[in-house]
Amino acid sequence: MLQIDKKKCFIELGRFLSQFSFENYTKNETVLHNDLHFDGFADLIQLSQSHNGWFTPEQVCFSVQSWANALTEEKLNKWLSNYNLQEAKPKTVGLILAGNIPLVGFHDFLSVLISGHNVLVKTSSNDQHLIKFLAKYLITVNPEIESHINFTDGKLENFDAVIATGSNNTARYFEFYFKDKPSIIRKNRNSVAVLTGNETKEELINLGEDIFRYFGLGCRNVSKLFVPRNYDFKDFFEAIYEYKDVIYYEKYSNNYDYNKAVFLMSNFKLLDNEFLTLKEDSSYASPISSVFYEYYDDIEVLKSQLKNDTEQIQCIVSKESIENSIPFGKTQKPELWDYADNVDTIAFLLSI
Template identity: 55%
Template sequence: MGDHSLRLKAFVKLGAFFREFISSVTQDKEHVISKDGWISEFQTAITLASQQNPWFTEEFQLQAIENWGEALKEESLQDWLAAYPRANGEPKRVALIMAGNIPLVGFHDFLSALITGNSVLVKLSSKDKILFPFIAKYLEDTEPSLKDAIEFTDGRLTDYDAVIATGSNNSARYFEYYFGGKPNIIRRNRNSVAILDGTESEEELKALGRDIFDYFGMGCRNVSKLYVPQNYQFDKFYESIECYSDVLNHTKYANNYDYNKAVYLMSEFPILDNGFLLLKEDSSYSSPIGTVFYERYRTKEELNIKLEQDKDQIQCIVSNSTAEGLPLGKAQSPGLSDYADGIDTVEFMLKITHK
């Protein structure tokens, strides 16, 4: 179907634009404005997004854009889609309810729906309302047939065939009640964990800092929990992440860190503290901003059994033993086939078009 190859080309062009934008911003911020209308408009959108939501710093927006610029290369997209049969059913209208915890967090769902020939009805999070409409405008300009395929709504969702909804555990209950009658993917809270064994180098622990501090730790792929051996000392860990101390210059992060520290101290919980990251021994996975939970394990075998039991709460695992998960530092660099919650969205799209 010609439509699919045109859409593929549109996303390849978007990837090239992302890469061009990143290089123009990093090379010469002053001359970005005059060079290219799209580039200056994108810069304006990014500035506006960081004003509207202070968690979306320009640095973290650029990181998300750079990651997608790398993913949206023709060869990568073709390799990704080659694993699936060609979509040849009736295109469907897919409602996408986006989260807003990190910039462009719903982009993979947006891409999966459109590249399989479907149309999208997008309900954006109030925290991430600026970047997607700009991207849609760029795609529609590149490939005019997409104009009828992308719609944004603030109101109630109507006239759709399937739903992908991302939210908290509380909103998931509402989503299941509301969208249960349609084909759906409903995502809940998940967190990511790191397994340390004490042999990590300073470089590896520094890389782990990215898994913790990227996007201020607000993504489901961010590490919010460390598993460490019984006798583990955190001195080397804290020394290795010292380079992230400027996270405290961000007011909202600093406020959260101070608040959580005060709560723990008043409750007389024992905590470790380096001045910008609290460590608290805790069996849960979801730690508040400015805090990482940790738990000590006796054997890797016991730990693996526990993680297998809790797999519905875990998005990804990082470790210096790749047999156990991703390398340290790679949690926030997913590939096209790294599906959220392990649910294959392309397969989902192909199933609904065949009904």
């Protein structure tokens, strides 16, 4: 199957996904195979929360719209223009996917197929339905792609390379088990924001998006703030009040109550607005419903610290001139060329 034909399949998939926004599902009669798939996907979005309690229709639709925006001819061409895809010799690439946010493994799935390889997918039990539905749609668009896609419920077998995502603990297992195969092994990472005290209200509202999207479960969600000494959190709390309704979601509320109780019983000093706690802590990984913060005295010293801790950090959000930092509100809106852990997946796939 030619790479251009695969690209056309994904462009059609993007058009299909564009019909499903949280506000409204709008059927576009020019989209291929709506008669077979539109109602089924609408039902799956609504059912996703029964498969994974964190996958509310709003969060699933946000992910779906993000992929609709990415899977355009213009963006696919821009992404792939830097590579010679003719160099790829077809191999079978195993994927072990995470399931913390909806369709979190879809970029790897796309990358393997678009680079000319066959994909063997082991989904997470927390996100095993959405990606299989999208694969089914691709197969309907062009049945030839079916021979390049396989899913497995057991252990991976008969593969040439692997991309595996998990915790730091499972990564050690992956590194041992796959030591004889070309691999990308992804571990825990977190995202941070560097504040100066000069942020506008709009920027701080956008920072709230970086914190609360997907309830903070993604590695691209901001879990740590760096703030100048004597920073006044008043403006921050006023801005993120727009996200107050998150506390009405039971799973989030339960985490808020539990983690707050644990902090208080340990006599930690907290800042609290009744739906988010802030705790001074040097760690990067904060629990759900909490964000850690740390003071800095010299921005240049902080830049050096962040550079030294690169392997723990997924994204840096700031208006300050920090290497590879991104604007507020953009962490969960990556482009196709924004690779997880800054590891170029396509370059890896062309090297195997």
